[in-house]
Amino acid sequence: MxxxxxxxxxxxxxxxxxxxxxxxxxxxxxxxxxxxxxxxxxxxxxxxxxxxxxxxxxxxxxxxxxxxxxxxxxxxxxxxxxxxxxxxxxxxxxxxxxxxxxxxxxxxxxxxxxxxxxxxxxxxxxxxxxxxxxxxxxxxxxxxxxxxxxxxxxxxxxxxxxxxxxxxxxxxxxxxxxxxxxxxxxxxxxxxxxxxxxxxxxxxxxxxxxxxxxxxxxxxxxxxxxxxxxxxxxxxxxxxxxxxxxxxxxxxxxxxxxxxxxxxxxxxxxxxxxxxxxxxxxxxxxxxxxxxxxxxxxxxxxxxxxxxxxxxxxxxxxxxxxxxxxxxxxxxxxxxxxxxxxxxxxxxAHEEKIVWKEAGEALALEDVSVTLPDGRTLLAHVTFSLARGARLLITGASGCGKSTLLRLLAGIWPYGMGRVVRPAESRVLFLPQRPYLPLGSLRRALYYPLAASGTEARLKTALETVGLAALVPRLDVIDDWSRILSLGEQQRLAFARVLLVAPDFVFLDEATSALDEPREEELYALLRRKLPAMGMVSVGHRSTLRAVHDEELMLEGEGKWKVCPIRS
Missing domain, CATH: 1.20.1560.10 (ABC transporter type 1, transmembrane domain)
Structure with missing residues (x-):
């Protein structure tokens, strides 16, 4: 020693x-x-x-x-x-x-x-x-x-x-x-x-x-x-x-x-x-x-x-x-x-057992198992694909691994095995329940994690679209915005961030939990209208989310799962 x-x-x-x-x-x-x-x-x-x-x-x-x-x-x-x-x-x-x-x-x-x-x-x-x-x-x-x-x-x-x-x-x-x-x-x-x-x-x-x-x-x-x-x-x-x-x-x-x-x-x-x-x-x-x-x-x-x-x-x-x-x-x-x-x-030193590959136009999981750091299995042999523009809703009881699967899809959860295929040079954005707003100006918080490089008109339009027009005059005010804004305002700001970053795939972990159902439906419709080619994966408990997604991945516990189409 x-x-x-x-x-x-x-x-x-x-x-x-x-x-x-x-x-x-x-x-x-x-x-x-x-x-x-x-x-x-x-x-x-x-x-x-x-x-x-x-x-x-x-x-x-x-x-x-x-x-x-x-x-x-x-x-x-x-x-x-x-x-x-x-x-x-x-x-x-x-x-x-x-x-x-x-x-x-x-x-x-x-x-x-x-x-x-x-x-x-x-x-x-x-x-x-x-x-x-x-x-x-x-x-x-x-x-x-x-x-x-x-x-x-x-x-x-x-x-x-x-x-x-x-x-x-x-x-x-x-x-x-x-x-x-x-x-x-x-x-x-x-x-x-x-x-x-x-x-x-x-x-x-x-x-x-x-x-x-x-x-x-x-x-x-x-x-x-x-x-x-x-x-x-x-x-x-x-x-x-x-x-x-x-x-x-x-x-x-x-x-x-x-x-x-x-x-x-x-x-x-x-x-x-x-x-x-x-x-x-x-x-x-x-x-x-x-x-x-x-x-x-x-x-x-x-x-x-x-x-x-x-x-x-x-x-x-x-x-x-x-x-x-x-x-x-x-x-x-x-x-x-x-x-x-x-x-x-x-x-x-953790041995990465998940193989990442850049190919095709869809996000796909091939025989992926998701585990905890201590080796316990949350999901076993998951296989499905998400094409550009498709909307997937992940549901299941609390603790069954919904958020953990989302983290794996976003590329930050290293515990598991299998293969994940993602389009080459695709950009992803993750929206947690409480968005992260870095210290600094509101402009910087809007563009995070990218450098603030948009025009005033684009920023103004994004804020107005999500119902935050009152914040336009304060774009260059430096403060702790996570303390100033309510959770609902922070979640709407995160949707404005999606519009500005325009990722290829976005992952939403109960990202509208603080919003009322009409506002939630409005924001999801906004993403579909403004970014029709963007793939979306959401985790949520509200039944209203089914109306804005195409498929549902149901996690049934003990590693079991199934994918079902959502009928409109």
Whole structure:
């Protein structure tokens, strides 16, 4: 499992660095690394300055004071420039990497109806929108922060280990009649101290990984519940369902707070340890260097330089201790993204058993069986054809597979087997019970999924024909039209869309359920009159629909079906 996780992480991480943008990314990466190494160089110079400056202070060398202050000012100025631009360029790299990764995830999520298959598979991929928008941003930010932090600390360790080794001198450990001489003893103490500290930090903080993962999930569920209320505000208001919704909010928010309390308690333990670990590291170098200072073999400047060097080495060796919380967050984010990738792969890997062929002038099903994702059969061995201009009505009891068959005919239901023949380059349009109206102008909503390219006269005629002439002056108004228009108005707008798109075949899934019967009959007659060559497949329960269709496909349950002509 861990090997697979590491493999997925590597695939997630390496994609950008082997992509078509790799040279830009690697160039920025090299610059940031160079700036970080440069800042480490100036830290070493400032560390040496401590020795000269405090020795001058101890010796009351006033003539050296102001030149040393000037030297420090120059070193500090150059260090600040490098540090600021290192962060700026890192953020620039972060934008480019996030943009590339987001585009790849969006392309994969929207390709081949993966976003739809994830829903019908009922996978545990919760809130894919959050994973693409927030988790990718966190992954890139945390990965770069830790990567450059690690590189800087390694450079710091390499530079200051030499300084600390040279400043430490030797330490004699008497054992009986012999004495062992330890060279660079302060460096070895720092190494042992930090290794022990890292191991203890992992024991104390490892629960944070799972808690961070759960916190992100609970926060997303809470936000999604509020979004659902906003999208269904009118229905909830009709039902007076505010109290029930508040209970739902409270339940989800309780999970957010409950998990956060656990996160707080675990973080408190880790902070106790990290702060205690850091405070002990401040006093230890003074204790270790004190014998040399009081023996007169080390000046004040050397003492302070040693303390500074020990602190830098200790910080570098303790990088994983101080960054443990950040590492835990990164692991939680990686798990969410890897899980999302796994579920997308599962949706992509579905073996398509329905053979699609472009031929002839009719839409035909040849020995087609329709199944559910779990393999259960809804319809068995369906065979019929729909010529251009023909009207087919699909009827049957609820749950027998009417809408699912319609989805298969529209080409979005992949679960089944058999052969579907469709005329070459034919266009199809699907009208669900609640039409989809994208955010934007009414003009865009009318032409969806095509680009808005019709003339004003054509748009005006289409709206007037379906009884929506009042909307003509508002064609370029940008708003949430699914909230503004009633369901009946939305269904009439969908019929106007059919007139504008003029598909070869249209599939209507109870697309007139919110309309009265005279209006329903009028709209069906309108399609027959305006688009006589268009094939039509409808799902509905009203008996009045029989009068506007030529044949009826009756689904009888348990996979059985039959096709009957409708007598006028």
């Amino acid at each position: 861990k090997r697979r996780f590491l493999h997925q992480f590597w695939q997630l991480f390496r994609g950008y660095w082997t992509s078509e943008e790799k040279w830009k990314g690697c160039g920025l990466l090299a610059l940031v690394i160079a700036f970080n190494l440069g800042s480490v160089y100036f830290l070493v110079r400032i560390n040496s300055w401590y020795n000269d400056f405090y020795n001058a202070i101890q010796q009351y060398a006033e003539g050296q004071f102001w030149p040393l202050i000037g030297e420090f000012t120059a070193l500090a100025f150059l260090y600040i420039i490098l540090a600021v631009y290192a962060i700026y360029l890192r953020q620039m790299l972060q934008i480019k990497w996030r943009t590339w990764l987001t585009n790849r995830f969006l392309a994969r999520w929207t390709r081949g109806e993966v976003y739809y298959r994830l829903q019908i598979l009922r996978s545990d991929t919760d809130n894919p929108d959050q994973r693409i928008s927030e988790d990718i941003n966190q992954f890139v930010t945390l990965a770069l922060t830790l990567l450059f932090g690690l590189i800087k600390q390694l450079a710091t360790l390499a530079a200051f280990s030499v300084v600390l080794w040279n400043l430490s001198g030797t330490f004699r450990v008497p054992v009986g009649s012999h004495a062992f001489v330890v060279c660079g003893y302060m460096f070895w103490f720092s190494l042992i101290y930090s290794m022990a500290g890292t191991g203890i930090a992992h024991l104390v903080g490892r629960k944070l990984i799972g808690l961070n993962f759960e916190q992100q999930r609970f926060e997303a569920d809470f936000r999604f519940n509020m979004m659902r209320v906003r999208e269904n505000a009118e229905n909830i208001a009709f039902y007076r369902g505010e109290q029930v919704e508040r209970v739902g909010f409270s339940e989800r928010f309780a999970k957010v707070i409950g998990n956060f309390w656990q996160l707080m308690r675990q973080t408190k333990l880790l902070n106790f340890y990290v702060n205690g670990y850091g405070q002990i590291a401040l006093i230890v170098p003074l204790i270790l260097a004190a014998p040399q200072y009081f023996a007169g073999t080390m000046a004040l400047g050397g003492l302070l330089q040693t303390v500074s060097a020990f602190g830098r080495v200790q910080d570098a060796l303790s990088y994983f201790v101080s960054s443990y919380d950040t590492i835990a967050q990164l692991i939680a984010v990686i798990r969410r993204l890897v899980g999302f990738m796994d579920h997308m792969a599962e949706a992509e």
